[in-house]
Amino acid sequence: MSFDKTNLDFSTLVASIAHDMKNSLGLILNSSDTIHTLCDTVPEVQPHIKQLQFESRRLNNDFIQLLTLYRIENKQYFTDLSEHSIVDCLEEVVLQNIDFLALNNINIFYECSDELMGFFDQNLVLGVLNTVVNNTYRYAKSSVAMRAFNDGHCLILEVSDDGQGYPSNILNTATIELPPLNSMKGHTGLGLHFAEIVAGLHKNGDCQGGVTLTNNDTGGACFQLRLPK
Amino acid sequence: MSLWSLEGKSILVVDDYAEMRSMLRHMLHSFGADNISSVSTGEDAIKKIAETAFDIILCDYNLGDGKDGQEVLEEIKFRDLLPYSSIFIMVTAEISSLKVMGALEHQPDEYLSKPVNRSLMQARIHKVEEKKRKLGALADALAVKNYTQAIALCQYHIDNGAKNRQELLKLQCDLLIQERMLDQATDVCQSVLQDRPIQWAMFALGKVHFQRQEYTEAKAQFTSVIQTNEAFVGAYDWLAESYRQTNDPSTAQSTLETALQWSSKSVTRLRSLAEVAEENGDLKTAEMAWEKTVKTGKNSIQSRPTDFTQLAKAQLSNGKNKEALKTVERLKFSASSNPEGKVIAAIALEGIQKNLGNTTAAEAAAQDAFLLYKKCENSVSHDVALETASSCLARGAIAEAADIVNAVAHNFHDNPNVLSKINKLYETAGIEHNSADMIAEIKQQMITINKQGVTLLEAGDFRASAGVFEKALDLAPQNTFLNVNTAHAHIMLMRQSGLTEESLTTSRHCLDLVKSDTKLGERYRMLDQAYWGLVNKQSSRNV
Numbered sequence: 161m162s163f164d165k166t167n168l169d170f171s172t173l174v175a176s177i178a179h180d181m182k183n184s185l186g187l188i189l190n191s192s193d194t195i196h197t198l199c200d201t202v203p204e205v206q207p208h209i210k211q212l213q214f215e216s217r218r219l220n221n222d223f224i225q226l227l228t229l230y231r232i233e234n235k236q237y238f239t240d241l242s243e244h245s246i247v248d249c250l251e252e253v254v255l256q257n258i259d260f261l262a263l264n265n266i267n268i269f270y271e272c273s274d275e276l277m278g279f280f281d282q283n284l285v286l287g288v289l290n291t292v293v294n295n296t297y298r299y300a301k302s303s304v305a306m307r308a309f310n311d312g313h314c315l316i317l318e319v320s321d322d323g324q325g326y327p328s329n330i331l332n333t334a335t336i337e338l339p340p341l342n343s344m345k346g347h348t349g350l351g352l353h354f355a356e357i358v359a360g361l362h363k364n365g366d367c368q369g370g371v372t373l374t375n376n377d378t379g380g381a382c383f384q385l386r387l388p389k
Numbered sequence: 390m391s392l393w394s395l396e397g398k399s400i401l402v403v404d405d406y407a408e409m410r411s412m413l414r415h416m417l418h419s420f421g422a423d424n425i426s427s428v429s430t431g432e433d434a435i436k437k438i439a440e441t442a443f444d445i446i447l448c449d450y451n452l453g454d455g456k457d458g459q460e461v462l463e464e465i466k467f468r469d470l471l472p473y474s475s476i477f478i479m480v481t482a483e484i485s486s487l488k489v490m491g492a493l494e495h496q497p498d499e500y501l502s503k504p505v506n507r508s509l510m511q512a513r514i515h516k517v518e519e520k521k522r523k524l525g526a527l528a529d530a531l532a533v534k535n536y537t538q539a540i541a542l543c544q545y546h547i548d549n550g551a552k553n554r555q556e557l558l559k560l561q562c563d564l565l566i567q568e569r570m571l572d573q574a575t576d577v578c579q580s581v582l583q584d585r586p587i588q589w590a591m592f593a594l595g596k597v598h599f600q601r602q603e604y605t606e607a608k609a610q611f612t613s614v615i616q617t618n619e620a621f622v623g624a625y626d627w628l629a630e631s632y633r634q635t636n637d638p639s640t641a642q643s644t645l646e647t648a649l650q651w652s653s654k655s656v657t658r659l660r661s662l663a664e665v666a667e668e669n670g671d672l673k674t675a676e677m678a679w680e681k682t683v684k685t686g687k688n689s690i691q692s693r694p695t696d697f698t699q700l701a702k703a704q705l706s707n708g709k710n711k712e713a714l715k716t717v718e719r720l721k722f723s724a725s726s727n728p729e730g731k732v733i734a735a736i737a738l739e740g741i742q743k744n745l746g747n748t749t750a751a752e753a754a755a756q757d758a759f760l761l762y763k764k765c766e767n768s769v770s771h772d773v774a775l776e777t778a779s780s781c782l783a784r785g786a787i788a789e790a791a792d793i794v795n796a797v798a799h800n801f802h803d804n805p806n807v808l809s810k811i812n813k814l815y816e817t818a819g820i821e822h823n824s825a826d827m828i829a830e831i832k833q834q835m836i837t838i839n840k841q842g843v844t845l846l847e848a849g850d851f852r853a854s855a856g857v858f859e860k861a862l863d864l865a866p867q868n869t870f871l872n873v874n875t876a877h878a879h880i881m882l883m884r885q886s887g888l889t890e891e892s893l894t895t896s897r898h899c900l901d902l903v904k905s906d907t908k909l910g911e912r913y914r915m916l917d918q919a920y921w922g923l924v925n926k927q928s929s930r931n932v
Binding site: 175176178179181182183185186187188189190193216220238242243245248251252255256258259279 | 482504516
């Protein structure tokens with residue numbers, strides 16, 4: 161296996177930039193939390209705080225995804241497949257997002273059997289779920305539900321909201337190629353692309369991972385990440 | 390979770406950004422923490438941890454120019470400063486690259502990703518606390534090094550549906566290998582591997598084969614691990630060592646070179662490459678590898694003064710005289726608080742000056758070496774002592790050499806390796822010496838002391854017995870035989886009349902000196918367990 165030295169140097173540079181940017185983002189988010197606490201009686205400030213939080217978190221998620229995709233592309237990412245408790249994972253995603261979603265009065269909860277275990281790269285899967293949940297901030301009316309279950313063939317991790325649902329042109333057409341920019345109205349499709357790549361990295365025998373986008377009975381969006389058992 | 394609080398827990402925050410430190414402190418306060426220390430460098434963190442045990446350590450991976458979070462973790466684990474009950478959380482901008490690069494040997498209890506989310510921090514800490522609490526008896530067994538009990542408890546928890554089954558199986562397997570219970574270790578690995586090609590199990594199986602000297606099977610396992618995960622650096626290390634054991638240093642070298650492309654930060658790996666390159670006669674690679682070993686070892690507990698001297702030797706072989714002299718200067722600087730390192734530096738300088746034909750400078754360095762040796766003669770390693778003796782013989786200081794040799798013989802009277810080194814010393818210098826008589830006399834002395842001490846021990850007069858052995862230790866402070874007997878006597882004394890500061894310190898000091906003597910492995914383990922048993926009985930009484 162050949163390894164480009166310039167790649168390695170750039171990689172070290174990227175790592176140190178990541179450290180620096182993450183520190184900054186952390187301090188930004190922390191400051192906005194503080195402002196929120198200090199100004200909770202000032203209604204005019206609220207929408208700005210929410211914007212600050214949402215955009216900082218989106219920035220962070222985009223950065224993580226970009227970095228991971230870069231590493232995967234340059235064969236510098238090594239999937240760490242191991243056994244994890246699904247309840248622990250769902251709980252983690254909820255914790256990451258619960259306070260933030262509450263700013264828009266959105267409630268989040270999860271449903272999953274205590275014993276359910278999965279075999280996957282936790283870092284990647286949490287990255288996907290976190291981004292999906294973070295984005296529900298814009299679309300959910302009042303609640304976001306996370307579910308996990310075995311459907312006989314695969315492990316399904318699902319995030320659904322009670323908003324307007326996905327636009328028809330992206331339903332069930334999730335592919336590895338990015339959909340054209342203008343069809344996504346302000347989204348670059350990075351999140352979806354990342355989710356597809358992550359699913360693709362998980363394979364056990366014949367079963368390959370995948371992503372499905374549907375709208376549920378009440379019209380809200382339903383994102384499903386399928387992973388081999 | 391509303392009743393959960395960090396009140397009363399001692400916490401250490403390690404981060405090089407002041408704002409991050411204050412942010413983390415603030416978060417911890419909000420969880421009820423009232424005992425938070427914070428430091429900005431890895432070095433300060435280690436110092437503080439050596440002084441007090443912390444319940445929770447939050448450590449950033451990136452810590453500026455000095456040691457990083459992983460190096461801090463490695464050092465405190467190496468020096469046994471982190472009890473199982475302590476929680477070590479690594480705060481990092483990037484989790485994925487950390488888990489894979491660097492040492493898989495030491496993992497923190499948990500990772501926390503930046504930006505740090507308050508709810509997540511709470512959940513992580515709580516999760517680890519719960520896990521360690523549930524494994525309470527297991528933690529206690531590990532703390533007193535009762536590994537047989539620990540192995541049994543792992544099994545108990547696994548059988549009773551513990552959620553972290555994989556983690557427990559891995560721990561159990563590692564303990565079984567450590568205790569050389571290789572058949573059981575094999576069983577654990579094979580049962581895990583039944584369902585899936587799990588990397589840690591294949592790796593462990595490889596280690597088992599290696600311990601059994603079944604190098605073909607070992608190579609096969611390590612190769613499988615690498616095929617599953619190209620960046621599992623530990624597998625390359627062991628694969629290289631397997632090739633070395635089967636006299637194929639050339640393949641060992643290319644294996645190590647590949648491993649270093651994935652993770653170049655390991656001092657031990659770089660050192661192995663340097664040694665193997667020398668075996669292969671590849672002096673250019675050897676010099677480069679020694680240079681990297683020295684450079685990378687700058688902040689690491691794994692660094693050794695001999696890395697510098699080997700580099701200097703390699704530089705000389707490659708005709709780089711000026712660089713070789715510079716290297717010795719670098720060693721002097723790095724050994725400023727290490728007396729043995731200074732001796733090594735002076736001896737290396739003598740060698741180089743001789744090589745360059747600078748006889749006056751060589752003489753000066755040799756005299757330097759002797760004076761520096763005298764300053765630390767009781768704690769210096771036998772190799773360094775003998776090298777100093779050799780240097781004395783070379784400049785005709787026969788009496789000084791004899792004194793050193795005498796001291797070494799006292800310390801290692803029953804170690805044939807060392808005794809033969811003494812003989813070789815005089816042989817190489819072409820000087821007549823009858824070490825046989827001297828050694829026989831010392832052996833007789835030891836037999837007498839042993840008889841005296843053991844008689845008193847058997848008669849139950851532990852204090853007098855300890856006295857006999859300790860008096861002999863004055864002459865031979867590093868003698869493992871005397872040290873183990875001293876420890877034994879003090880432990881029996883404590884069992885009989887209770888713990889004392891003196892007995893505790895003495896027995897601990899003696900046991901630490903015996904630790905590396907494989908001949909005394911059984912006795913060491915027994916006495917070490919007895920020591921911890923006494924300590925823990927005392928602390929549980931205090932609680």
